[in-house]
Amino acid sequence: MTYSSDKRPPEIVIDGQVFYRVEGDLLLDSDELDVYLETQQALRAQREAARRLRERGVAGVDGDTGPLGRLTSGLLGILQDGKIVRWEPGTVLKYCVLRKTFPKREWYTAVVENMQRATDDWSATCGVRFEHVTAADESDALRPPEVVFPVRHLDSGGQFIASAFFPNDPEGRRRVFIDPSYHTTSFDHVGVLRHELGHAIGFRHEHIRSGAPALCPDESTVGTVDLTQYDPRSVMHYFCGGVGSRELAITELDRVGAQYVYGPPLSSFLLLAA
Ligand SMILES: [Zn+2]
Numbered sequence: 001m002t003y004s005s006d007k008r009p010p011e012i013v014i015d016g017q018v019f020y021r022v023e024g025d026l027l028l029d030s031d032e033l034d035v036y037l038e039t040q041q042a043l044r045a046q047r048e049a050a051r052r053l054r055e056r057g058v059a060g061v062d063g064d065t066g067p068l069g070r071l072t073s074g075l076l077g078i079l080q081d082g083k084i085v086r087w088e089p090g091t092v093l094k095y096c097v098l099r100k101t102f103p104k105r106e107w108y109t110a111v112v113e114n115m116q117r118a119t120d121d122w123s124a125t126c127g128v129r130f131e132h133v134t135a136a137d138e139s140d141a142l143r144p145p146e147v148v149f150p151v152r153h154l155d156s157g158g159q160f161i162a163s164a165f166f167p168n169d170p171e172g173r174r175r176v177f178i179d180p181s182y183h184t185t186s187f188d189h190v191g192v193l194r195h196e197l198g199h200a201i202g203f204r205h206e207h208i209r210s211g212a213p214a215l216c217p218d219e220s221t222v223g224t225v226d227l228t229q230y231d232p233r234s235v236m237h238y239f240c241g242g243v244g245s246r247e248l249a250i251t252e253l254d255r256v257g258a259q260y261v262y263g264p265p266l267s268s269f270l271l272l273a274a
Pocket residue numbers: 024025026195196199205
C-alpha cells in the first residue's frame with residue numbers, strides 16, 4: 001500500500017507517543033513519516049517523468065534503472081553515511097519477553113519459545129548472537145536496562161502482526177511488539193519473528209524493490225543497499241503478488257546477504273582469546 005502526502009497512515013499511540021505504520025510493520029514518528037512521504041513522492045515523480053520520456057521515444061532513459069528504482073535487486077541492507085548499518089562485532093543482543101504485558105500466559109509462553117527458535121535460526125545463519133535474559137521477563141519496567149530490546153504484547157487493533165526496529169533507531173525505539181493477531185495469523189509464527197529479527201539486525205523489506213511484482217507495496221528504496229539479487233522467497237519478503245512465503249524461512253540468498261554483513265555463524269569458528 002502506498003500513501004500520498006495528503007493521505008497519512010492512521011496513528012498508533014504507544015506509551016503516549018504517536019507513531020505511523022508504513023510497509024506493514026514499520027513504525028515511524030511524525031518527522032520520520034514526513035521524510036518517508038517526501039522520498040516516496042520524489043520516487044513517483046521520477047518514475048512518471050521517465051515513463052513520459054520513454055513514451056516520446058527519448059533514448060537512453062529508463063526509469064527502472066535509475067538510482068531510485070533498479071531492476072536488480074535478495075536482501076536489502078540499510079545505508080547510513082554511505083556505510084552498511086550493522087551491530088558492532090561482539091555485540092550480544094540481549095532481550096527479554098515482558099510477561100506481565102501479555103493478557104494470557106500461553107501467549108507469553110508461545111512468544112518465548114518462538115523467539116528462541118527464531119534467534120537460533122539467525123545465529124545459525126550468520127555471525128549474530130542473541131541471549132534471552134529470562135530474569136528480566138518478570139520486570140515491571142517496559143525497558144529493563146539489562147536488555148538491548150524487550151519483546152512485549154501490544155494491541156495495535158490488528159494494524160500489524162508484529163513490529164520491530166532497526167539497529168540505527170534511537171535506544172528508546174528498540175523493542176518488538178506482538179499484536180494479538182500474531183497468535184492466530186496463518187503466517188508461520190516462528191517465521192514472523194524471523195522476519196522481525198531480520199529488521200532488528202539491519203535488513204529492510206525485500207518487496208520494496210522495483211523487481212518485485214506490481215501487487216507488492218511500492219515503497220522507496222532510498223537509503224538501502226542490495227546485498228543479493230531479488231529473492232521472492234526471502235524472509236524479508238511479505239506475502240504479496242503471488243510470491244513471498246508464509247513460512248518466512250531464511251533462504252540461501254538471505255544467508256549470502258546476511259553473511260556479507262555479519263560473516264559466517266560464530267559456531268563455525270574455533271574462537272581463541274588473546
Ligand atoms: Zn517487516
